[in-house]
Amino acid sequence: MSLLVLEQVTVRFGGLVAVNDVSFHVGEGEVFALVGPNGAGKSTVFNLISRFYDPAHGDIRFREKSILGLRPDQVPALGIARTFQNIELFEQSTVLQNLLVGRHRHRRSSLVSELFFAPQVRSEERRHRQVVEEVIDFLELQAYRDKTIAGLAYGVRKVVELARALATEPRILLLDEPASGLSLEETQDMIFWIEDIKKQMGITVLMVEHDMNLVASVSDRVLALADGKELAIGSAQDVQSHPAVIEAYLGSGGRAGHDG
């Protein structure tokens, strides 16, 4: 069954067509990668799914239902979580507090019960905390739990963002360049984590990534975009050796093949 379906979606920014008639579907349990040169429209696709942008036409369906009528803050409730290409964390809060915000979609308490910190709020807090601690263990963030984001290194922030998305307990995880700016070892960790997220947690992953090594190791299917248009879809090898893809990377003078 397809979890997420994009159907002939087009996005325009003034005269610029950032996404041009793109269709694809992501199956349940799959790791699906979007690749393409800079400015191809990959992040725009993410911002469409998380409802920050509206398509000029086309439809986006999650579990058979169109999500175009939703506001961005209603999207996480469906089980769609995301990270941002340029890291959007809550700078002045600790890692723990950042992850706890990820639990917001599970909030059941009301304003009044929170003002009194009613027993129900306490028991929910314990539950949130338990989930967050599992994520912290999984991503080995124990040492940073009480550290403020503003003082953390780039690589750690990337992991914290992944952690916050996982803390929402999503069905599908949208990762925008999870390995950009990471060292080789950190990238290796990221590969293991994505595999575990898929296999052990059963979470579907849609990701944007330039590092073809990472893409080839974890993804089931790859879609190549350039200038908002679909170029090729298939396994990582097929897409990498597709003439249109090679052409697009060479033409853009950009980041062909294996760079990071």
Next chain:
Amino acid sequence: MRFVFKRSYDADIGLFKHRPQALWYLGLLVLVVALPWLVDEFFVGEATNVLIWAIAGMGLMLLTGHTGQASLGHAAFMAVGCYTCVIMIANGVPFLLALPLAGVIAGLVGVIVALPVLRLHGIYLAIATLAISVLTEDFIVIAEPWTGGVVGLVAPPIVIFGLEIDRYGTPALFYFLTLAVTLVVLAGYRNLLRAPLGRAFTALRDSEISAQAMGVNIARTKATAFGLSCGATGLAGALLGFYAGAFNHETFNLVLSIQLLLMIVIGGLGSIHGAFFGALVIGFLPQFIALVRDGISGVFDLGSVTIPGIESGIFGLILVGFILFEPTGIYGRWVKLRTYFELYPFYRKDMFKRQKSFLKTERMR
């Protein structure tokens, strides 16, 4: 140096980080409760004043320090709280009902006012709220039948179950009343900060985009922050009315709004402590300035010549000093001092430096 060993999640969910800290605050509580027996009546009055500032400060801190929405119009909500409370009492509503109602009304007015300005950010929000402050002042003058116009109103005596409380007649009782309100607001504030809504507030402050991506409804959360903030500020306004005895539109002028904002900046944005530190500074500033003035007059032999505007001048100087040298306010300085002593001799100078480790190249919107 202290290591805190946590044995359950409740250790983090609890109100205090560790037992010594709880004892500390208990000691402080005992001290403030015993205050009327320890100092003279004049000082009890001053302490009451500080507490009123602290309540308003907490209100504004929630909005500006924790939710990141600047307001230069909070005197308006103090006015709403003050006038509604006094008008209700004049119409026979008992004080114990009128005070919380005044807070609720101020909060609702806050929400209504917030709705149209929700989309504004930073300086634009500050200007919009500043306009609210100015408009309210004018409105008080125009709405003369209720507010007494430029003449103003006189606060009726407070009666709680037959017990009459008066700022001059029974300063200790008025102090306890103010203290009780302070503690209630403080408890609610503290509870909120360890609950999902409080985290949503700080999330909004730090990144609206990712708060939204985590499921935080921006408009509703901001409106809630405005409502709670204006509610607490309204309570402070009502108490201020009784404290001042008589009040008119000038009691709640723009200067008060600005003072409120400066108070929380000086105290330290983003912490409840900051509201109290700021209140102490604002509350005792007049005395301090009187001292400085006497000092200056002594040195320069100015006699009885008064220097116009010296109060605002010194105030401004202190503020500029803080923004330049200690942007995290008194609370920030206190945290650094504490860390220094806890870690002695291992404190590093750049311990609180922020790491600038990435560029924001791509921003949506």
